[in-house]
Amino acid sequence: MTVMIDVEVWGSKENSKAIIPNCWICKDNGLVIYKKKTKDGIYEHIAHCTCPAGIPYHYDGRECKTNKSEYYIPSIADIADPAMIAKDNLAAFYKQNKGNDDIMKILQQQLAS
Numbered sequence: 528m529t530v531m532i533d534v535e536v537w538g539s540k541e542n543s544k545a546i547i548p549n550c551w552i553c554k555d556n557g558l559v560i561y562k563k564k565t566k567d568g569i570y571e572h573i574a575h576c577t578c579p580a581g582i583p584y585h586y587d588g589r590e591c592k593t594n595k596s597e598y599y600i601p602s603i604a605d606i607a608d609p610a611m612i613a614k615d616n617l618a619a620f621y622k623q624n625k626g627n628d629d630i631m632k633i634l635q636q637q638l639a640s
């Protein structure tokens with residue numbers, strides 16, 4: 528069984544102008560792409576986020592009643608430390624937008640709350 532994932536969903540959001548996400552782990556995409564190093568090279572994998580945006584991606588082929596498969600989307604929390612990812616994303620966002628006073632103001636408010 529082939530599982531189709533709509534990659535466009537991520538791309539279109541990525542190109543839009545800076546919006547402060549509710550979730551710094553997946554930036555409201557619901558999915559997190561991470562790289563995993565194996566002896567054959569570095570591969571990109573996906574995991575679903577632990578925030579509400581990630582709920583639609585809680586796919587587990589092993590729990591499907593019909594068309595059982597070994598394929599599933601793991602939770603990012605099982606793979607990496609979500610707090611570290613959030614910190615990295617926040618730092619990158621800050622670097623990208625620090626010249627934008629409006630965004631910085633909203634960001635400070637969000638972090639203070």
Ligand SMILES: [Zn+2]
Pocket residue numbers: 550551552553554555556557576577578579580581
């Ligand atoms: Zn998230």
